[in-house]
Amino acid sequence: MKKGFSLPLWVAGASRSALKKLVGFPFDNYELIKIPNEKKEIKIEIHSVGLIKGDSHALGISFAKSGLDLDITQNLEIWTIASLEKISLNNLVQRNPINIIAGSGVGIKENTSEICISNFAKELLYDNLLDIIPEGFNLNLEIIFPNGEFLAERTSNKSFGIVDGLSIIGTSAETYSSASPDQLEEAKTELAKLIKNDFKGKVVFVIGENGLNLAKTCNVKLPIIKVGNWLGPLIVDAAIKKVKTVILFGYHGKLIKLAGGIFHTHNHIADGRIEILVYLAVQENLPPELIVNLSTLNTLEDALLVLERFNQYIAEKLFHNLSNTIEKRSFAYVNRYVKTDMKIAAILFDRKRQIRWSGTNGNDYISYFK
Template structure:
């Protein structure tokens, strides 16, 4: 399986190297990064390190190697700037030992201006840096992706309220291509493992990291599997394994493809989101001038905003129709390959990560996501 290492490991490697330089330890062209809850260590290459600002700061630089040709972070340049802050002797308030700061090119949450970083990434950084911080000090760690703001324009970050750069949202040490057949085999293996452990017949397929994060935020009380772009074949596999209900939970810009009969959803294979939206608008008998405007847009989110400006209740009706169409087309797709009565439900969230629409079956499970 073609794989590499996720962004949090490369950030931690550069940060560890910078901190070691700051406290006077020798430079190596690699760092051995410990993984939370695992015994293995992973070798991360370091490009360079140096002292700044009268030796009060240290800069560590590396280039991420995700191992995935289509990954936005492949060869991403990473800078980490480490500095120490003395803890006041009379300080009775417990402080955070590592203050992680978003520098240029690193994504922040638009509503709060907080750095967009996963718990896994924080755990990796803490596990590999805490033992080097001198007693009586806290670490200030600034992360910079020099090309991050430009690269973020090629992602859906803004759709999820993440601005100014790339987020650090890896949830595991290793990376797998969501477009690779190997990724499908991994998802099948995860499903097989799941149904062996007191399985109740229902499973949530979340689309991508943002879907997984949102499901966890809502404490969804159902087994969850993060899937890549092989949605159709995995639905078939679920039917073969006698799963009773699959709940598809994802961003409208991804799930809409299923309504158009596209069941491998990676953008480099097929898009057609605007075309599908136009088709749904025709079904709803929207005015011709609105349909023409929709056809001229570049993103589904722009289409939603246009529809809501025209008539919000009509926009919601169209997206509820989208949810129903996803369920129907998915069921028909699965039954092309295996005869099944497996229930397929769809629940969709928008650019603000607000869970808004569900199909006829999805409505039965909407409360799980509240």
Template sequence: MKKGFSLPLWVAGAAKSALKKLVGLPFENYELIRIPNEKKEIKIEIHSVGLLKDDSHALGISFARSGLDLDITQNLEIWTIAAFEKISCKNLVQTNLINIIAGSGVGIKEDTSEICISDFAKEVLYENLLDIIPEGFILNLEIIFPNGEFLAQRTSNQSFGIVNGLSIIGTSAETYSSASPDQLEEAKTELSNLVKNDFKGKVVFVIGENGLNLAKTCNVKLPIIKVGNWIGPLIVDAAIKNVQTVVLFGYHGKLIKLAGGIFHTHNHLADGRIEILVYLAVKEKVPFEIIDKLSHLDTLEDALLLLESFSKSIAEKLFQNLSNMIEKRSLAYVNRYVKTDMEIAAIIFDRKRKIRWSGKNGNDYIAYFQFD
């Protein structure tokens, strides 16, 4: 499997280099990054480092090397600006010694304005920076992705309530392509292990890291497997393993592809989202002028907003039909390879991370998802 290192490691490398410069240590063109709870270090290349603002701040720069050709963060330029802040006597017991700041191009949560960073990314920073921070100080660490806001427009970040840039959501040190066949094998292995251990016959499949992150915020009473973009082959594998029910939980911009018979959902391989919605609109006899406007839009979210401005009831009916079609086409896909009466349920959320639609089967499983 083609692999590299995740974004949190490149951020940590730039941050460590900047911090070392700030305390007077010499520059090296690489940093050894320790991985939390693992007995290994990973060598991260550093582009440059320098002092700023009368030597009170230090800037470290790295370029992410995920090793994945289709990864949005491949070659991403990363700036980290480090500065110390003295702790007053009354705050000497403070345990949060690193203040992580979202700079330009770094995503924040729309509802709270907090930086969108995974627990793993925070752990990597703490693991590698804490022992360099002088006693009596905290570290203010600003992370900047100079091209992040532009690149974020090519992602589904906004669909998950993340605005202004790219999130730092890696959950492991190494990266794996969701378009790689080996990623499918990894998901199959996870499913095999699941069905061996007191399995109740039902499983939730989610697409990608953002979908997984959202699913984990629900008190889901079912096991969850991240399936990447290999949805179709993994559903077939589930049928072969005699899984009774697969719940497809995902963002409308991904799951709509299944309604059009596209069962590998990576954008570089196939899109067709607007075309599928136009087809549904034609079947529903939506006026031609609305269909014409739909056909010129770039995103499914824009299409939804257009339809809702025309008629909320028609928009709701179209997306309900879409949910049913996802279930129907998915089962038909599976039955091309193996005869099964496995149940496939679809539950779809929108850009505000709210569950909006479900298919006829999906209606029976919404109660399994409880948002905080």
């Protein structure tokens, strides 16, 4: 299942190469990157490095090679610009030794303008750069993705309040395909290990990295398994393993597919989100002109905004109906393969990471997420 290395490693490689050039080391066409909390190094290829701005800065360039055909960061060009800033003797309170700057094409959080970077990526940079920074200096590190802003339009970043480019959110060294059958097997294995321990019969399946992060922020007191796009087969596996309740926790733009009977949720397999919402709007007898308007939209978030402007109550009712439909269609899907009374609960959050809706079963657990 390991196909290549995640984006943070290529950023760290270009950064280390740039900093080494800045302090006088000769150029190597690779860097050995230390992995936090692991006793191993990974060899990362460097495309080029050079001094710029009168030799006061150094530019390192690498190309991400995740090894995943459907990964938007595959072959992404990465620039890192390193410069040193002398620590003032009069400044008693020193800032972080590495100032990570979001350059062109790198995503920032819409509300705070902070760079969108995972803790793993930060640790990786610190572990691989601190030993090179000369004593008495801090490092300014600007990260640039020349094609990042364009590529970000093909992601759901804006749905999570990330603007201006691609985020650096890898949480491990290796890359994994959420569409790969191996990803399903890993989730099954994790579920099997969970059941062997002091398992109470309830498990949360979180959809994607954003779902996992939000669930951890909520400090959910239930076991959590991050799942990819093979939701249907994994829910069936849970029923076979006699799990009592599966709680599906995710972004509305992902979980809505289950309401339409799409149980492999990768966009390259099927989309249909607007079509599903239009069907539910017809079931609710919404005005024809509103339904036609919904059918012309590109994203579920745009549709929600249109519905809320039309009537807040109707919008809430429709999305609660969506949550119920997710539960019902999922239960029917599982019972096509194994007869079970396992409960399936759906809890959905919106683009602002606000937990908004739940189905009938989800109502019993939504308090766990607040």
